[in-house]
Amino acid sequence: MALKVGLVGYGTIGKRVADAIAIQKDMELAGITSHTYNYRTEVAKRKGMKIFSTNGKEDFEKNGIKIEGDFNALLDDAEVIVDCTPKGIGASNKENLYVPQKKKAIFQGGEKASVGDVSFVAQCNYNEALNKDFVRVVSCNTTGLCRTLDPINKKYGIESVHATMVRRAADPWDIYHGPINAVVPVLELPSHHGPDVRTVLKDVEIFTTAMSVPTTLMHMHSLTVDLKKAAKSEEILDLLRETTRVRVVRNAERVRSTAEIMEFAKDLGRLRGDMFEICIWEEGLGVHGKKLFYLQAIHQESDVVLENVDAIRAATGFKDAQKSIEMTNDSLMVNRF
Amino acid sequence: MALKVGLVGYGTIGKRVADAIAIQKDMELAGITSHTYNYRTEVAKRKGMKIFSTNGKEDFEKNGIKIEGDFNALLDDAEVIVDCTPKGIGASNKENLYVPQKKKAIFQGGEKASVGDVSFVAQCNYNEALNKDFVRVVSCNTTGLCRTLDPINKKYGIESVHATMVRRAADPWDIYHGPINAVVPVLELPSHHGPDVRTVLKDVEIFTTAMSVPTTLMHMHSLTVDLKKAAKSEEILDLLRETTRVRVVRNAERVRSTAEIMEFAKDLGRLRGDMFEICIWEEGLGVHGKKLFYLQAIHQESDVVLENVDAIRAATGFKDAQKSIEMTNDSLMVNRF
Numbered sequence: 001m002a003l004k005v006g007l008v009g010y011g012t013i014g015k016r017v018a019d020a021i022a023i024q025k026d027m028e029l030a031g032i033t034s035h036t037y038n039y040r041t042e043v044a045k046r047k048g049m050k051i052f053s054t055n056g057k058e059d060f061e062k063n064g065i066k067i068e069g070d071f072n073a074l075l076d077d078a079e080v081i082v083d084c085t086p087k088g089i090g091a092s093n094k095e096n097l098y099v100p101q102k103k104k105a106i107f108q109g110g111e112k113a114s115v116g117d118v119s120f121v122a123q124c125n126y127n128e129a130l131n132k133d134f135v136r137v138v139s140c141n142t143t144g145l146c147r148t149l150d151p152i153n154k155k156y157g158i159e160s161v162h163a164t165m166v167r168r169a170a171d172p173w174d175i176y177h178g179p180i181n182a183v184v185p186v187l188e189l190p191s192h193h194g195p196d197v198r199t200v201l202k203d204v205e206i207f208t209t210a211m212s213v214p215t216t217l218m219h220m221h222s223l224t225v226d227l228k229k230a231a232k233s234e235e236i237l238d239l240l241r242e243t244t245r246v247r248v249v250r251n252a253e254r255v256r257s258t259a260e261i262m263e264f265a266k267d268l269g270r271l272r273g274d275m276f277e278i279c280i281w282e283e284g285l286g287v288h289g290k291k292l293f294y295l296q297a298i299h300q301e302s303d304v305v306l307e308n309v310d311a312i313r314a315a316t317g318f319k320d321a322q323k324s325i326e327m328t329n330d331s332l333m334v335n336r337f
Numbered sequence: 338m339a340l341k342v343g344l345v346g347y348g349t350i351g352k353r354v355a356d357a358i359a360i361q362k363d364m365e366l367a368g369i370t371s372h373t374y375n376y377r378t379e380v381a382k383r384k385g386m387k388i389f390s391t392n393g394k395e396d397f398e399k400n401g402i403k404i405e406g407d408f409n410a411l412l413d414d415a416e417v418i419v420d421c422t423p424k425g426i427g428a429s430n431k432e433n434l435y436v437p438q439k440k441k442a443i444f445q446g447g448e449k450a451s452v453g454d455v456s457f458v459a460q461c462n463y464n465e466a467l468n469k470d471f472v473r474v475v476s477c478n479t480t481g482l483c484r485t486l487d488p489i490n491k492k493y494g495i496e497s498v499h500a501t502m503v504r505r506a507a508d509p510w511d512i513y514h515g516p517i518n519a520v521v522p523v524l525e526l527p528s529h530h531g532p533d534v535r536t537v538l539k540d541v542e543i544f545t546t547a548m549s550v551p552t553t554l555m556h557m558h559s560l561t562v563d564l565k566k567a568a569k570s571e572e573i574l575d576l577l578r579e580t581t582r583v584r585v586v587r588n589a590e591r592v593r594s595t596a597e598i599m600e601f602a603k604d605l606g607r608l609r610g611d612m613f614e615i616c617i618w619e620e621g622l623g624v625h626g627k628k629l630f631y632l633q634a635i636h637q638e639s640d641v642v643l644e645n646v647d648a649i650r651a652a653t654g655f656k657d658a659q660k661s662i663e664m665t666n667d668s669l670m671v672n673r674f
Contacts, residue, residue, distance in 0.1 A: 015604060038591035043604040063590075173600040175593060181518050216596075253400075254375035256512060259553075263510040266610060267352065267380040272603040273610050 002028040005312055006052075006078030008071070008093065010034050010044060012171050012301050013108060014084030017308045018049065019271060021082070023331050024309060026318075030078040033071055037063045050077075071097070080316055081105040082308055091115045094134065104132075106311045109139030109196070109304065119199035121146040122310035122328075123244055126321035129314035137307040141165055141219055142196040144278045144298035145208075149225070150201055151243045152236065152292070157228030158204050159290075164222045165193055165210040168300060172216040179214050186210035218258040218275075218297045225292040233287045236294075240280055244325060244335060245306060247277035255281075258297050265299075268333070274302035276334050306334065339365040342649055343389075343415030345408070345430065347371050347381060349508050350445060351421030353642045355386065356608060358419070360668050361646060363655075367415040370408055374400045387414075408434070417653055418442040419645055428452045431471065441469075443648045446476030446533070446641070456536035458483040459647035459665075460581055463658035466651035474644040478502055478556055479533040481615045481635035482545075486562070487538055488580045489573065489629070494565030495541050496627075501559045502530055502547040505637060509553040516551050523547035555595040555612075555634045562629040570624045573631075577617055581662060581672060582643060584614035592618075595634050602636075605670070611639035613671050643671065 003026060007018040010032045022029045031050030034041045037059045044051055045065050052074040053060055057067045068074075075081070081103055083090040087110035094115060098105045107115045116136030118128045124146050129135045138146065145163060152158060167186075170177035186209070194208035241248050249255040255264060266273035276299070284295040306328050313324040329335050340363060344355040347369045359366045368387030371378045374396045381388055382402050389411040390397055394404045405411075412418070418440055420427040424447035431452060435442045444452045453473030455465045461483050466472045475483070482500060489495060504523075507514035523546070531545035578585050586592040592601060603610035613636070621632040643665050650661040666672050 039597065039601045040591075040604060042590060043601070046605070173596050175596050253379060254377075259510050259512050260376065264376045264380070266608075267377060268383070269608060271606060 002026060003312070003316055004028050004030040004077060004079045006030045006074045006081045007032045008074070008081055008083045009085035009089070010040055011084060011086070012173075013304060013308075014082075015040055015044070016272065016274065016302055016305045017082055017084060018044070019047075020305050020309050020328075020332060021312070022047075022049075024327065026327070027312065031068060031074050033074060034060070037065060041065055075101055075103055078103070080312055082312065083107050087111065098134070104315050105134055106308055106315065107134065107136045109137060109142060111136055113196070113199045119196070120307060120311050120314070121150075121200050122307050122314075122321065122325055123147060124150045124200050126310060126314050126324065129311060130319065131317050132315055135311045135315050137304050137311055138196055138200060139193070140298055140300040140303050141167070141193050141221070142200070143303050143307060144219070144221060144296060145193065145197050145206070145223075146200045147243065147245055147278050148223075148240065148280065148294075148296060149197070149204055149206070151239055152225060152227070153201065153204055155239055156231050159226035159228055161204060161206040161226070162224045163193070163206065163208045165191060165208055166220040166222070167210055167212045168215050168217060168219055169212050170216055171301060174216070179212060181214055183214075184212040186212065215258065217262050218299050220258065221296045221298065223292075223294050223296070227290040227292055230290050231287055231292065233285055236287065236292060237282060237285060244329065245277050245303075247275075247279045248282050249279045251281060251283045261297055262299075270333060272302070274305070275299040276302050276306050276332060278303065306332065339363060340649070340653055341365050341367040341414060341416045343367045343411045343418045344369045345411070345418055345420045346422035346426070347377055348421060348423070349510075349638050350641060350645075351419075352377055352381070353609070353611065353639055354419055354421060354645045355381070356384075357642050357646050357665075357669060358649070359384075359386075361664065363664070364646075364649065368405055368411050370411060371397070374402060378402055412438055412440055415440070417649055419649065420444050424448065435471070441652050442471055443645055443652065444471065444473045446474060446479060448473055450533070450536045456533070457644060457648050457651070458487075458537050459644050459651075459658065459662055460484060461487045461537050463647060463651050463661065466648060467656065468654050469652055472648045472652050474641050474648055475533055475537060476530070477635055477637040477640050478504070478530050478558070479537070480640050480644060481556070481558060481633060482530065482534050482543070482560075483537050484580065484582055484615050485560075485577065485617065485631075485633060486534070486541055486543070488576055489562060489564070490538065490541055492576055493568050496563035496565055498541060498543040498563070499561045500530070500543065500545045502528060502545055503557040503559070504547055504549045505552050505554060505556055506549050507553055508638060511553070516549060518551055520551075521549040523549065552595065554599050555636050557595065558633045558635065560629075560631050560633070564627040564629055567627050568624055568629065570622055573624065573629060574619060574622060581666065582614050582640075584612075584616050585619050586616045588618060588620045598634055599636075607670060609639070611642070612636040613639050613643050613669060615640065643669065
């Protein structure tokens with residue numbers, strides 16, 4: 001019997017998670033919430049999704065959108081909620097709705113860690129989220145750091161990490177957010193990403209600094225890792241090639257930039273051209289003694305979609321982490337194409 | 338019996354045309370040509386396309402790509418060729434290969450008009466291309482101008498047009514092409530687009546000027562049209578809504594920019610997030626007496642894909658223009674989603 005999942009907050013992440021839920025064989029999308037009529041709602045209608053309004057019916061109905069009910073109606077219909085609302089609203093929804101109505105919920109990384117009983121990256125700590133009521137999927141950047149650092153830590157041991165997070169200025173659709181012609185240092189030391197990694201990889205010492213640059217496509221991380229044991233770059237590349245949800249790309253294949261990673265994902269036929277995997281350049285990884293350097297690119301719009309799907313399974317008691325990861329990967333062509 | 342089509346030049350347009358040919362019920366993709374190994378070739382392999390090399394086998398084979406033969410081998414296998422090579426190479430291929438080997442070919446708008454027996458926009462002059470040996474699909478910009486001006490000319494009569502072409506600087510993958518922080522006037526008066534429109538719409542007087550701006554997503558045209566008869570803006574919007582391969586978009590739906598048109602196309606599930614239709618803003622169209630103003634956005638990577646498919650049918654004697662346009666539209670979700 002398919003699990004009925006409600007999707008609250010149909011934005012950049014929410015719309016992707018909704019599509020991903022809709023194609024899981026063990027799940028059914030109970031519906032989505034929308035606040036105002038726009039092209040995203042229009043698409044949801046055309047895809048046959050049930051639409052619940054957090055803001056009345058009038059604006060929707062005059063644009064030809066049928067509203068199934070309000071937020072509470074979706075809560076009644078759904079067995080579990082994925083909350084993809086903007087930062088802070090998830091915590092408020094939890095207190096006002098999910099706790100009183102005893103509804104399990106998955107939150108996003110914009111929320112504070114305390115919103116969840118656990119912070120979650122499927123391939124690192126799936127089991128910690130088993131049967132939990134509230135699971136927080138960490139942010140796109142933290143997910144990227146965890147996916148690549150965890151296998152390195154397990155094989156070589158990590159003494160410490162410094163990572164520079166070079167962040168895209170805005171998402172592609174976001175036309176009133178800059179910078180468009182400057183590099184902006186993020187004057188938060190350390191940036192929140194390092195502490196956030198430690199909510200998942202508790203024994204990894206990591207310090208992060210960040211800046212914003214004028215691009216919309218992907219984030220880029222430059223990592224310096226002090227290993228406990230010496231390693232060879234080919235061994236580490238092999239380790240990363242075997243790691244799920246990580247992709248080693250090659251400049252030699254003309255994947256020279258984040259732009260070409262996005263082009264590659266479009267060519268592969270991914271829905272929306274999404275690159276769910278963390279991409280590491282083969283030619284950009286090096287080792288000097290016990291010091292490892294690498295560059296990785298993170299598709300901020302999509303990497304956490306995979307984690308949301310797995311988090312639903314973990315929270316609702318699906319015990320086999322490996323199997324969940326494979327089911328999610330298969331449905332979205334990860335590790336295949 | 339499916340028509341065997343060979344695709345020469347697997348770049349931005351070529352890879353899209355190849356995918357479009359592969360899904361036509363009346364066509365079969367005989368194969369593609371490639372010059373060097375790269376991620377595009379890798380994708381073609383994964384999609385099961387036959388790959389022919391214009392540059393030897395070694396570079397491909399060491400990267401695990403099977404080469405079916407050289408350019409001549411593809412010419413032997415294919416009944417008709419779509420040539421999507423860079424500007425000038427099409428004309429040289431015509432002279433050296435297609436004419437001597439009596440092979441029909443479709444060319445792109447980067448070639449001079451003289452490369453074709455006819456310049457082509459399916460909904461304007463399909464019949465002129467019937468059974469021709471060489472058909473030139475006009476450029477993305479010219480296609481956009483023809484698709485919207487033709488119905489207006491037929492209904493109201495056009496005295497004259499001035500269009501300002503605000504061109505995207507480079508395609509999304511093209512990382513070494515600017516401008517990235519300037520507006521560059523194109524000092525060619527008139528720009529080549531106006532005369533190019535007249536290769537298709539022979540009786541439309543049109544003058545165009547152009548500039549490049551720092552974006553990769555779409556071109557934008559600002560048109561001023563002097564009509565022979567007075568019109569109302571709602572009538573013209575209705576006319577454009579009924580015109581195939583044109584889409585009236587609305588700021589009221591939060592489609593405020595080219596970025597959001599691209600986001601809309603991604604959300605709709607279009608392969609690569611392509612927007613094949615010319616997009617006109619409902620709120621950006623106005624009439625003052627006999628003067629019509631409108632803004633339209635052109636997805637430079639994809640609008641001509643539709644024309645290439647129809648041009649193949651016209652050149653090989655498929656007589657029903659309307660039917661060809663419908664078959665192409667249906668296969669690519671145009672006018673449906």
